[in-house]
Amino acid sequence: MSARPAAPAAPVDAAIVGGGPAGLSAALYLARYNRTVLVFDTGHGRSTHHQVNHNYLGFPDGIATVDLRELGSRQLAHYPHARIVHHRITDLEGDADRGFTLHAQGHHWQARTLMLATGVLDHFPHFPDWQEYAGRSMFWCIACDGYENRGRRILVVGHTDAAAGEAMQLHALSDQVRLLTNSRSDEISPLMRRRLAAAGIPVLHDRIKAAEGKEGHFEAVVTRRGLRLELDALFSVQGATPETELARRLSVALTPSGYVAVDTEQKTSVPGVYAAGDLTALHSHQVAAAVHEGAQAASAAHYFLHPPELKAG
Numbered sequence: 001m002s003a004r005p006a007a008p009a010a011p012v013d014a015a016i017v018g019g020g021p022a023g024l025s026a027a028l029y030l031a032r033y034n035r036t037v038l039v040f041d042t043g044h045g046r047s048t049h050h051q052v053n054h055n056y057l058g059f060p061d062g063i064a065t066v067d068l069r070e071l072g073s074r075q076l077a078h079y080p081h082a083r084i085v086h087h088r089i090t091d092l093e094g095d096a097d098r099g100f101t102l103h104a105q106g107h108h109w110q111a112r113t114l115m116l117a118t119g120v121l122d123h124f125p126h127f128p129d130w131q132e133y134a135g136r137s138m139f140w141c142i143a144c145d146g147y148e149n150r151g152r153r154i155l156v157v158g159h160t161d162a163a164a165g166e167a168m169q170l171h172a173l174s175d176q177v178r179l180l181t182n183s184r185s186d187e188i189s190p191l192m193r194r195r196l197a198a199a200g201i202p203v204l205h206d207r208i209k210a211a212e213g214k215e216g217h218f219e220a221v222v223t224r225r226g227l228r229l230e231l232d233a234l235f236s237v238q239g240a241t242p243e244t245e246l247a248r249r250l251s252v253a254l255t256p257s258g259y260v261a262v263d264t265e266q267k268t269s270v271p272g273v274y275a276a277g278d279l280t281a282l283h284s285h286q287v288a289a290a291v292h293e294g295a296q297a298a299s300a301a302h303y304f305l306h307p308p309e310l311k312a313g
């Protein structure tokens with residue numbers, strides 16, 4: 001006797017793609033609205049490096065972002081109607097009338113609303129074992145890690161005016177700042193070059209070949225031309241790519257810089273689809289902003305799911 005195919009599972013109220021601070025915050029709010037929720041997560045995002053957050057309220061000694069994720073998952077585990085699924089969603093289809101279908105590795109799930117919280121892919125300099133340094137002594141954000149690096153030897157890495165600007169801002173925290181282009185091209189404008197020179201910030205046009213250090217803490221980087229640059233911290237200004245592949249499958253509108261366009265309720269251009277966290281450019285890319293956007297997106301989705309008689313107007 002042949003096995004009968006499994007009956008398709010009932011659609012959940014909300015499917016969330018991404019289990020970082022934005023996705024977990026959205027899931028918690030939805031669970032507490034008594035909505036059924038699935039969170040899909042592959043566990044590789046900005047919140048899975050080694051950084052300790054010192055600017056997230058309520059943790060006097062700071063909190064490692066991976067620990068914050070773990071705490072969020074445990075908080076969510078109190079709600080049996082919310083579940084984290086460790087699968088990479090590879091395809092999406094549908095709309096708010098028919099419902100959305102999410103696909104991964106031969107499985108599929110149905111949801112009435114959809115939340116995208118897939119984050120960004122940072123372009124850190126790549127050299128052997130670079131991941132060990134990311135979040136420990138290789139950073140990108142002054143709001144996150146500038147304070148701890150006051151007065152230290154800082155190497156800013158990037159070849160654009162954005163890198164020059166970050167070097168100038170870091171110079172307000174340390175007088176030991178250098179800039180390394182780490183690129184074939186050098187696109188720093190004459191104006192920014194003059195400002196860097198006036199501040200005494202050397203500009204080196206070379207590329208990183210290797211790093212020397214212990215347990216993710218730099219002692220030096222060695223360049224392709226053989227320079228050995230001693231440093232305590234590297235700030236990478238090489239950009240990031242928003243993870244918008246799934247958003248584009250649903251023809252969700254993007255901003256000119258390629259992030260998912262949302263309004264202040266985190267609604268995208270497609271009804272029933274919300275986006276939160278670093279994937280959007282609504283607020284700065286911080287854990288506090290991701291948690292806020294996730295909560296706001298959840299509230300908007302919850303309202304969207306109400307039958308008409310529960311809505312004002």
Ligand SMILES: Cc1cc2nc3c(=O)[nH]c(=O)nc-3n(C[C@H](O)[C@H](O)[C@H](O)COP(=O)(O)OP(=O)(O)OC[C@H]3O[C@@H](n4cnc5c(N)ncnc54)[C@H](O)[C@@H]3O)c2cc1C
Binds near residue numbers: 052065135139145276
């Ligand atoms: C080195 C470093 C230091 C930082 N320091 C601070 C700090 O001190 N303070 C601060 O506030 N912020 C800091 N940040 C920024 C902070 O980590 C981000 O703002 C935050 O993680 C954004 O949360 P998110 O949920 O939007 O995205 P992420 O944390 O990137 O999570 C996205 C998740 O989506 C998953 N995902 C993506 N695509 C799929 C898919 N197709 N299917 C399933 N899952 C998918 C990924 O696996 C990932 O787990 C730092 C970032 C870095 C890199």
